[in-house]
Amino acid sequence: MIHNKSKYFQIIGLVLLSMIVTTSCEREVSDAAVLATFPTTADVFTDNPVGLTDEFFISFDPVEGANVNGFDTDESEAYEGFASIRIDVPSPNDPDGGFIGGIFRDRGEGRNLTGYDALTFWAKASTTGVLGEAGFGTDFDGDKFRTVAADLQLSTNWKKYVIPMPDPSKLTQERGMFVFSAGTQSTDGLGFVIWLDEIKFEKLGTIAQPRPAIQNGEDVVIQNFIGGTVNISGLSQTFNTAAQGDVTVNAALAYFEFQSSNETVATVSALGQVNVVGGGTATITASLGVNEAQGSLTIESLGNFTPAPTPTRNPNNVISIFSDAYQNVAVDYYNGFFTGDGQTTLGGEGPGGADLSVDGDGIINYTNLNFVGIGTFMDVPTIDATSMTHIHVDLNINEALNAGDNITLQILNDVGGNETSGSVTITAANLAANDWRGFDIPLANFTGLSNRSQLGLLFFISNSISNVYVDNIYYYIEQ
Amino acid sequence: MKTIHSKNKLRLAPYNLALILGAILIVTSCDLDETQEVTTLNNLVMSDEFDVDGAPDSNMWGYDVGDGTNEGIPGWGNNELQYYTDRPENVTVENGVLIITAKEESFEGKGYTSARLTSQDLFEQQYGRFEARIRVPFGKGYWPAFWLLGVPKTITVDHEEVLEEWPAIGEIDIMEYLGDEPTNVFGTLHGPGFSGAESISKEFTLENDRFDTGFHVFGIEWSPTSVNFYVDGNIYQTLTREDVAEETDGEGEWVFDRPFYIILNVAIGGNLPGNPTENTVFPQSMIVDYVRVYN
Structure with missing residues (x-):
């Protein structure tokens, strides 16, 4: 311990020395070069918003379903003082929006939060529900230091919540004072009320x-x-x-x-x-x-990747599902994960469905393939391919190919309604291992697909091929 | 041995508050001139500064090895989950500190290993000031302790000479800590009529700090009339013969007039701390900077 202590003193000595140096430096630096420091105001909401923008609550985008009407202050409830924030969590089918959420932003250029170690607040709810997200660092201007805790369990009594700062030293100028979002996933779609109070930054000393x-x-x-x-x-x-x-x-x-x-x-x-x-x-x-x-x-x-040939068809004649050459239609998913029906297929999970992005070209990589569906029938418009004549897809088998291997495409119209479907099988003779093959299949070949005005699912099915790259899936009109 | 702890029994008789407030006032008033009324005994009679790397000093420390079965108390009387060893991976001295490490591993039928050092037969003392500087681990299931057990006397039962057993021997828990309450420690006396769940105990809570992020000094000053419990120079509990009598309606027996020996250990799981969860981090260590005894 004697050794340790002497080291200690050395360190303290160094620190003192550096402080002296720093101090003497500061005297020499001109005023203009002094870093601006931002206010260290701790409070965000006590009985009123503290130092926030005039709009106080800035909602998430209503276009994405955020309900802007459920936010208010409440002078009949407070953990401390006379008022709290009242959030009426809407049901999913509320015409004004199925969830509520947004931010509070500092009205100035931001606050210096480096002296704190947590955002804290008190909350309770009208029923035992879940606050989907709460935190800080979302300022709708880059959200550089976004910090949120998910799924906070609320009780019907006031309870304190602590959102630790991942690294306070980075928060020298933060405008995102508070962010929350809430839906009714925890209450089976029943709307409920959340009250928040005493939102502030604190130095607890017990975050470790x-x-x-x-x-x-x-x-x-x-x-x-x-x-x-x-x-x-x-x-x-x-x-x-x-x-x-x-x-x-x-x-x-x-x-x-x-x-x-x-x-x-x-x-x-x-x-x-x-x-x-x-x-x-x-x-x-x-x-x-x-x-x-x-x-x-x-x-x-694995080294160099040969992309699939870039499609050259006139975009006016194309309805694209997955291609970087065209504007793709909205899809529900590139993998429906019908695991309950025995699906094992992975992939189609990256941004825009692309599991790989090589030189800006997105590629789907289905692995453990047995079957997988691309959906366009739930939250997006179905595809009217009545005027289309063909479907195109590029496939690259990412494993050894055996004679007898095949992969089937199945197209479903009016899923869950007056459903019709047809399928076409591509055999090993037309596929290649580790190389691209393009397929242009007349939609007329999908026997049984008697109507294609509401296409909702496109399946890839195989019991012999497990790993395949997929690119450039689109319907088109043969000119 | 440490048996059947029950946290909800941790309590302090109201009349002790006055004593503690008094102690706090003394501490406060002494803050400026550094003379601490907290401790009055300053004649160092034993210290282990843990300055020699390797196994702990064998002139000072032995080990309780196993899961308590050999002692007739499997799980050490508390359904604890660890198997104590004297292996270097569970106990070692390094860089000026003693390191007692709890590991999650299958060993001799248990799921965890750890260590328990005892000074029995090597260092035993009646009365005095016992102090250690310690940093503890964190997380549900960790139960480190710095404590004393009384040396058993030979007594005659049914014309046979036998050794006294707990709680007749007495137990002074200088510091106990539960990993899921990182701001709290507690000090406790056990004896006949006030053992286990009925023991006399009090919690000390750190404000704006925790026991697992830095070293803290835990001690008692023990005289023929009382035991003072302190943390970092703050007395938080004083227990006198009269306190024991009043706490136990006269049933409790003051057994703290005999030599006691020192124990340092990290227990895992069991009745008092509850068992570790999947989020409990293993391995972790209790780190002891020094143990000092004064009279």
């Missing part, structure tokens, strides 16, 4: 044991190609709190620093975008402050 994670804490391995891009996801920070045990928040990319084990294979940007630049293997890891994040993303780069 940080355990950041990327990729949801898992060591994920994916295959990709030169030119491919992948985004790091599943970012979180977990703290132990005195009152609530472990609390995990979703933490924005900007809190993390990323590192590649081999920059000749893959580089990673400050915002977690991985670019595959060579063949080989590279592992992306991250840290948040001094803590290494659990989880990693390993890229096995």
Whole structure:
């Protein structure tokens, strides 16, 4: 211990020295160069909004279903003082919007929150329900330090909630003072009321044991190609709190620093975008402050990727489901995950359905294929392909191909209504392993598809092919 | 041995409040000149500063090994889940500190391993000031402790000479801590008529700080008339012979006039802390900077 203590004193000495140096420097710096520091106001809402914009509550986009009418203050309920915030959570079929949520924004240029370690607030509800999301850092202007906890269980009594800051030192100028969203998933669609009070930033001193994670804490391995891009996801920070045990928040990319084990294979940007630049293997890891994040993303780069030929048909003659050459129609999903019906297929899960993005070209990679559906019948308009004559698809079998292997396309019209369907099977002779083959199939060949004015599902079905790249799925008019 | 703890029995008789308030006032008034009325005994008679790397000093520390079965109390009387070993992965001295590490592993039929050091037969003392500087782990299921047990006397039962058993020997828990309450510790006396669930105990809560993020000093000052419990120079509980009598309606027996020995351990799970959850982080260690005894 004697050794340790003397080290201590050395460190203290250094610190003192650096303070002296810093102090003397500060005297020499001109006024103009002094960094602006922003207010450190702690309160966000007490009985009134504190230092927030005039509109106070800024809703999520009503176009996306946010209900702007359910937000108010309530002078008949308060945890402390005389007023609280009242949130009327709408039912999903409310014509004014099926959920409620939005932000409170600092009315100035932002606050310096580096002296705090948590956002805290008190909440209760008219019934035991769930507050879908609550946090800070969403300012509708980049949301750089978005920090939210999900699924906070509310009780009918006032209870304090703690949203730990992933790294307070980064929050030198934050405008996103509070964000929440709530729906009725926890109440079987029944509307209920949430009250919030005493929203503020605090230095609790009891937020400890940080355990950041990327990729949801898992060591994920994916295959990709030169030119491919992948985004790091599943970012979180977990703290132990005195009152609530472990609390995990979703933490924005900007809190993390990323590192590649081999920059000749893959580089990673400050915002977690991985670019595959060579063949080989590279592992992306991250840290948040001094803590290494659990989880990693390993890229096995298979080298150069040959994309499917770029479609050249006139867009006016095309209804595109999945292609970078055209404007795609809205789809419900590129994988319906009919797991209850025995579906094993993975893939179709990335942005816009693309599991891979190589040089900006998105590609679906279905794996463990038995069957998988692309849906256009639930929350999006069905496809009227009455005037179309063909369907096009490019397939690249990503495994050894055997004689007898085949893959079937099935198209369904008016799903769940006056349903009709037809299918066409593509055999091994027309497919290729590790190479693209394009198919232009007359819709007339889909025997049984007597009507195609409301196409709702396109299935890929195979009991012999497990792993396939898919690109450029579109209906067209043969000219 | 430490048996049948029950947290809801942690309590303090109201008449002790006055004493504690008094103690707090003294501490407050002494803050400026550094003379702490908290402790009055300053003649160091034993200290282990844990300055030599390797196994703990064998002149000072032995080990309780196993799950308590050999002692006739499987699970150490509390349904604890660990198997204590003397292996370096469970107990070692490194960089000036003693490290007792609890691991999640299958070992001798148990799911966790840990260590329990005891100074029995090596260092035993009656009265004095016992103090250690410790950092504890966190998470549901962790139950580290710094405590004392009385040396059993030989007594005659049915014309046979036998050793006294707990709680007749007495127990002074200088520091106990539950990993899911990282701001709390508690100090406790056990004896005949006030053991286990009926023990006399009090919690100390840190404000704006926690016990798992830094070292804190835990101690007692023990005289023929009382035991003072303190944390970082704050007395939070004083228990006198009269307190024991009043707490137990005269049934309790003051058994703290005999030598006691020191125990340092990290228990996992069982009746008092509850069992670890999937979120409990393993391995973690209790880190002891020093143990010092004064008279």
